[in-house]
Amino acid sequence: MTEFSDHAAVSLSKVPRLSKSKFLSGLQCHKRLYLEVHHPSLATKPDAATQAMFDMGTEVGELARSRFAGGTLVTAGYRQSEAALAQTAALIQDLTVPAIFEAAFFYGGVLVRADILERIQAAEGQSSGWRLIEVKSSTKVKDVHLEDLAVQSEVILGTGLTLVSVCLMHINTGYEYRDGPIDLTELFAIQDLSEAVAQRRASVPERLAEMNRVLLQAQPPAIEPDQHCHTPYDCPFWEHCTKDKPARWIHYLPGSKQVVGQLTQQGVTTIDEIPAGTKLSMVQRRVKEDVEWVSAKLGPVLKAVQYPVHHLDFETVMLAVPRFSETRPYQALPVQWSNHIEQATGELRHEEFLHKDVSDPRKVLAEALLESLGERGSICVYSPYERSILEQLAAAIPSLKPALSRIIGRLWDLFPIIRDHYYHPAFGGSYSIKSVLPAIVPSLAYDDLAIKEGGHAASQYYRMVFIETDWVERATIEEALLRYCARDTLAMVELRRALKEKAGMKGE
Ligand code: SF4
Known part of the structure; x- marks a missing residue:
């Protein structure tokens, strides 16, 4: 304890400092770490969907804390490191505090904040210590979580604290919520990763030394962008690093990244340089050929559709913390649909539904949908997703199961039709x-x-229904959601029309 308190007094301003997230960035790519530290403005800002995921992670983190009654939060923010270290030191000394949230530690040039640090009272004859718990809104343990815990435990142990165990707390998708309060012991799974983390920890000092060497260089390391830029996370410097790459850069070849890796090793830099005879998938071949292609079967396949043709699209939300009875964490819940209905004459009508309050959307949404789809005509969709949502609704609402099953029997998926019968170079x-x-x-x-x-x-739906209180803002989001979903179904109408022309079916 004394060692930790002494350490908290070290002036941070004189020591080159890394954070846990910078360490993880450095593990992904030294250039990423260098740019984050020296040129952060070159990063692409996170989009709204990514930001919403962060927000949902914050909600999960706060709920996880409530599993540790009496725990105390270190209130000093991420930019108030000295204050956070001092608060942490005081809470460690206070034996009445059973758990600390967001505890701050600084050791070896690295500053970390620990999600949960639980005080473990020793049984007689045993030494007491702490249980380190990292909270993630993911559904399983990933490799990057072990690295995350490795650097945290290296720092915490370095300050002199004893860690009895090192754990990851994540969402348990096997939990089915029933009405009433959320069962936190079921919603979260806690996995003891002490052994696996100890193995990773051994290499942390060496990796840190390497990262510090990189950061002292005058220039970022010369690292070429490739697959490592997307694992374990998409790097925010991707646009910066690829801005001078040719339009037909080899890394834009879709499909197996193994093929791209092999071609890069052979010195191939663009798709046009791929040697003849290279084993490529059908899609990769089309991208290499780079010409429009229409299958002779496109016309007959398109003709199989039955009028009136409905064009259906769902929007869904996936809540980490379930709110409706008999739903699981991250279950896709339909909250909106759009239906463009085209008659054989070409006449077009639009119907739509958006659930706007915090109640369970499923039954009211399904009833409105059944009315809109009626009993006749094909239901054009663009992916197997709509089928899976309809099947889920049928299972959840037994009274509507027969009607929803008939709807499923009328689905007509445009996606495999385009994939198997048409290609345009602009598809990329x-x-x-x-x-x-x-x-x-x-x-x-x-x-x-x-x-x-x-x-x-x-993410905008989540904001509109569960967060936003300003009615003007809610109305703006509502309008944007309706326009977006309507565009998806109008897109299918226009795609069918354009494809009929390509297939020489003008006027049919
Ligand atoms: S885009 Fe790739 S090469 Fe560039 S910094 Fe990020 S991970 Fe490194």
């Missing part, structure tokens, strides 16, 4: 509707929308 190897639409129907993209992709829609 991606068959996502966000790539396909601007290539086939350039006049109708997503650029003009406030919400442009599903992750952002989910």
